[in-house]
Amino acid sequence: MIDLDTLGNPPNWLAADTIERSRAALEGGLARETWKYSSLTKTLRMLIGAPGVSRAPLADVPEGVSVTRLSALATPPALTLDIERYPLAGITASLAAEGWLIDVKGSPDRPLVLDCETGINAPTILRVHRGCRVDIREPGARGGVRASVRVLQADAGSTVCWAQAELADDAEQWWLLKAQLKDNASLELHQHAAGARFRRLDTHVTLQGTGSNCLATGAGIVGPGEHLDRQQVVEHAGRNTFSRTKLHNLAGGRSRCSFNGRIHIHPGASGADADLSNKNLALDIEAEINTKPELEIYTDDVRCAHGATVGQIDPNALFYLQSRGLPEHRARRILCIGFLTECIRGPLADKVLNAFLARLDGAAPSAAAELPGGSAQS
Amino acid sequence: MRLLDIDDLHVRVDDKPILNGLSLSMNAGEVHAIMGPNGSGKSTLANVLAGHPGYEIIGGSIRFAGADLDGLAPEERAHAGVFMAFQHPVEIPGVTNMEFLKAANDSRLAARNLEPLSALEFMKKVRNLAQSLDLDSEFLKRGVNEGFSGGERKRNEILQLLLLEPKLAVLDETDSGLDIDALRTVADGVNRFHADGNGVLLITHYQRLLNHVVPDHVHVLADGRIVESGDGSLAHALEERGYAWLREDREDTPPARRSSGMRN
Numbered sequence A: 001m002i003d004l005d006t007l008g009n010p011p012n013w014l015a016a017d018t019i020e021r022s023r024a025a026l027e028g029g030l031a032r033e034t035w036k037y038s039s040l041t042k043t044l045r046m047l048i049g050a051p052g053v054s055r056a057p058l059a060d061v062p063e064g065v066s067v068t069r070l071s072a073l074a075t076p077p078a079l080t081l082d083i084e085r086y087p088l089a090g091i092t093a094s095l096a097a098e099g100w101l102i103d104v105k106g107s108p109d110r111p112l113v114l115d116c117e118t119g120i121n122a123p124t125i126l127r128v129h130r131g132c133r134v135d136i137r138e139p140g141a142r143g144g145v146r147a148s149v150r151v152l153q154a155d156a157g158s159t160v161c162w163a164q165a166e167l168a169d170d171a172e173q174w175w176l177l178k179a180q181l182k183d184n185a186s187l188e189l190h191q192h193a194a195g196a197r198f199r200r201l202d203t204h205v206t207l208q209g210t211g212s213n214c215l216a217t218g219a220g221i222v223g224p225g226e227h228l229d230r231q232q233v234v235e236h237a238g239r240n241t242f243s244r245t246k247l248h249n250l251a252g253g254r255s256r257c258s259f260n261g262r263i264h265i266h267p268g269a270s271g272a273d274a275d276l277s278n279k280n281l282a283l284d285i286e287a288e289i290n291t292k293p294e295l296e297i298y299t300d301d302v303r304c305a306h307g308a309t310v311g312q313i314d315p316n317a318l319f320y321l322q323s324r325g326l327p328e329h330r331a332r333r334i335l336c337i338g339f340l341t342e343c344i345r346g347p348l349a350d351k352v353l354n355a356f357l358a359r360l361d362g363a364a365p366s367a368a369a370e371l372p373g374g375s376a377q378s
Numbered sequence B: 001m002r003l004l005d006i007d008d009l010h011v012r013v014d015d016k017p018i019l020n021g022l023s024l025s026m027n028a029g030e031v032h033a034i035m036g037p038n039g040s041g042k043s044t045l046a047n048v049l050a051g052h053p054g055y056e057i058i059g060g061s062i063r064f065a066g067a068d069l070d071g072l073a074p075e076e077r078a079h080a081g082v083f084m085a086f087q088h089p090v091e092i093p094g095v096t097n098m099e100f101l102k103a104a105n106d107s108r109l110a111a112r113n114l115e116p117l118s119a120l121e122f123m124k125k126v127r128n129l130a131q132s133l134d135l136d137s138e139f140l141k142r143g144v145n146e147g148f149s150g151g152e153r154k155r156n157e158i159l160q161l162l163l164l165e166p167k168l169a170v171l172d173e174t175d176s177g178l179d180i181d182a183l184r185t186v187a188d189g190v191n192r193f194h195a196d197g198n199g200v201l202l203i204t205h206y207q208r209l210l211n212h213v214v215p216d217h218v219h220v221l222a223d224g225r226i227v228e229s230g231d232g233s234l235a236h237a238l239e240e241r242g243y244a245w246l247r248e249d250r251e252d253t254p255p256a257r258r259s260s261g262m263r264n
Ligand SMILES: Nc1ncnc2c1ncn2[C@@H]1O[C@H](COP(=O)(O)OP(=O)(O)OP(=O)(O)O)[C@@H](O)[C@H]1O
Pocket: B013, B014, B016, B018, B036, B037, B038, B039, B040, B041, B042, B043, B044, B045, B054, B087
């Protein structure tokens, strides 16, 4: 294991035992389980060698929003990192030596565009106050080593739309979003990702309050030599909570694409309604796809559906398109785009679709002429 | 003029023989109906005509508009003018019906070295076709056949037929699952297609559709070959008596006479 002693003392807004707990968690069984398809040691080494980012994550600050350094606050809000599950969050926070609070006290008239720079980004708490409505964008286009930890605290009755597009293929990235929702808070989450040298995205949504809800979609495309690993946890803790999670990944060449989707329904979370589906399309036999759904249910009165599949292009659909006059390569392309389009939703959809189309055509340039599903028609 | 000539066709799937010496000829502008028991090979014939890669042709030939279809990919057959309305049209989520129709139509025009229609012209054309088939234009925005009812799928097949203007329509049980009004709407669509001088090969289990689309010839397909051919009255006889009598009949009829009987 890597020597963590060089990290020094954690900043004042971070619990004093953060590094110790992170160290213990790195060796723990939970980390081994959740880092089955990505190397935890390599990721850790990558983080420790990377430079810190000191700039604030939000450049354009609309009215009703404030951005403050955590170190400048007399009583900084607790950064609930769940280190036992996310030891890298503790390490990242320690490495960053700075943290930010973005306070949303009104409903801003334009989206908050979060910057995720190359390097170790400071942990950011995004607090959306009672009844406020905010649109958050994370157009993470940068490459290089990137790590970031975001904590979203959505107060009662707030509405948040979070759209993220991780498209740079020269990135080595680890990213965590932890979202906590109070009574009747709503989160719409659109996280799209292309494969990269290394990309690991953790998303953890906790539906704490009664009636809180989350709609999540995500599309992924992974090419030869690339790696994409996504871990999605949805916890239903409050009563009458609702979640829908739908992710599609397309993998071609000798690529590696992993997904783990976990629904956890706590005792007392009666009336919970959860649905998680992950579909993967393998374009080559060399593509390695791992997908695992997990369910933990501790309440009787719930509705929960859960599915994960790995498949190839449906020969019947291919024949159907060809029988209508479409050459095979165009028919294949249409089926790939359709599969992805089902999950490309949210404010960054056009951008993501175009980036994915460019990638598909890179693999099969002869198919470039055709654009069904392209942004021109959407 | 000859449109289709199928001669002594033998087809198998996974080493299982399904068509066993099927012969059938059609002239341009004719309507032929094929009836026959479940599992007799009707859809197999339709799929083989459209070029489904899952079927192995081990003997015989198919000539379409004077050319051999052997070795042509499904899209090449489509460009040559073969169209099959599927017994079970396939769902393609994520691809809207409109995008699909546009891509199919553009491919057809490109194969003839013609320019694609403008988006506006195309939309107008498709909307008019949809309307003529009582298909709400909302169906054009949905995923291809996604969540369509049985009858809606069948109407969507006829929409494609009318849009793509082939020379031969092979309709595989397009009448199954249609309500009485929809049957008439679909039949009108098929008749419009036929009125342009095109051929129709109708696969059906029921005489009902044949009241609306009047066949020149009716054939019975059993055990992978045509065992009986006649005019429209044959369909009535089948409706009344089923298929069993044909089998008994066949025992004392030399097969040679049968196969020449269906030629025209
Ligand atoms: N891919 C396949 N693999 C195995 N058997 C097949 C396959 N396709 C067709 N068959 C078999 O071939 C026979 C003929 O099937 P086909 O679908 O052509 O019948 P059909 O006349 O259209 O029947 P129906 O009236 O029920 O639609 C059946 O016994 C069927 O099970």
